[in-house]
Amino acid sequence: MSTQYSRIAIVTGSSSGIGEATARKFVEAGYGVVGNARNAEKLAGLERELGTAFVGVPGDAADGAVQERLFATAISHFGKPADIVIANAGRGLGGSVKDADLSEFDDVVKINLTGTLALLQKAARRLVELQRGGYPKAAADIVVIGSVVGRHVSPFSAVYGSTKFAVHALAEGLRREIGPQGVRVSLVEPGIVISGFQAVANYSDTMVQGFHDKFGPLLAGEDVANTIHFIVSQPPHVHIGDVLIRPTRQEYP
Secondary structure (H helix, E strand, O other), rough: OHOOOOEOOOOOOOOHHHHHHHHHHHOOOOEEEEEEEHHHHHHHHHHHOOOOOEEEEOOOOOOHHHHHHHHHHHHHHHHHOEEEEOOOOOOOOOOOOOOOOHHHHHHHHHHHHHHHHHHHHHHHHHHHHOOOOOOOOOOEEEEEOOOOOOOOOOOOOHHHHOOOOHHHHHHHHHHHHHHHHHOOEEEEOOOOEEOHHHOOOOHHHHHHHHHHHHHHHEOOOHHHHHHHHHHOOOOOOOOOEEEEOOOHHHHHO
16 A cells, blocks of 8 residues: 555644644645544544545544554554654643633643654654665655744733743754754744634634634635645755744734
C-alpha cells in the first residue's frame, strides 16, 4: 500500500477544525493520513468517507500510549513510517488572568503543552533517524499549531495564550536542534478560526458574534490547512519556519 502515497502524515485533533481540514487536504494531495481525536465515531466516519488513505486512532492526544499507536499505525497501515507530524490537538480557555476559570487550566496545560511536548519528542527522535539516509532527497516535517495570542499578548486570553507562548518556544528550540539533521520544524500561528474551538473554550455566543462583526469574514480550517500543505510541499532544502495567518480585518491580536 505504501507505493500509493507520496508521504505519510500524522495529524492530531483531526475530527474537526484545522485538523480535519488538514487531513482532507493531505488525502487530496495524495498523502496517507493517520488521524487522531477523542471522537472515535467522527474518525470512523472519516475512514468511510476518505477510504484507505485515512486511518483513525482514537484517544487522548496527550496520552503517551496513544502517541505510540499513531507511529505504529503509520507502519502497519501504510507500510512505511510517517514523515510528517502535525501537532494540532489543543483546546482553548476563555478569560483573562484575573477572571479565567482555573479549574480547567490543568487540562489545558496537559493537552496544549505537556502532550504536545511529548509528541514533539517522539516525532523528533523518529524523524531524525529517518533522515539519516533521507536528506536531502526526502523531506521530513513537524508542524506545530500555535496561535496569534502565543505571540501577541491579549489580556482576554492571556491564560490560554501562555500555553501557546510555551509551545512556540518548544518549536523554535526543536528547530534549532534538529534542523541541521534535515528535519524541518515549522510553526503556524492562526488568528481567529471559526470551529468547535470556541465552544470548548466557553466563549459566549455574543463574543463569537462580535468576532464576526469586527473581523469577518473569519478564517476557516481550510485556510490554515492550505498553509500547512504549502509548508510541507516545499523541496527538502527549503524551510518555512513561521507563518502567522489572520483574517484580513483582524488588526489585533
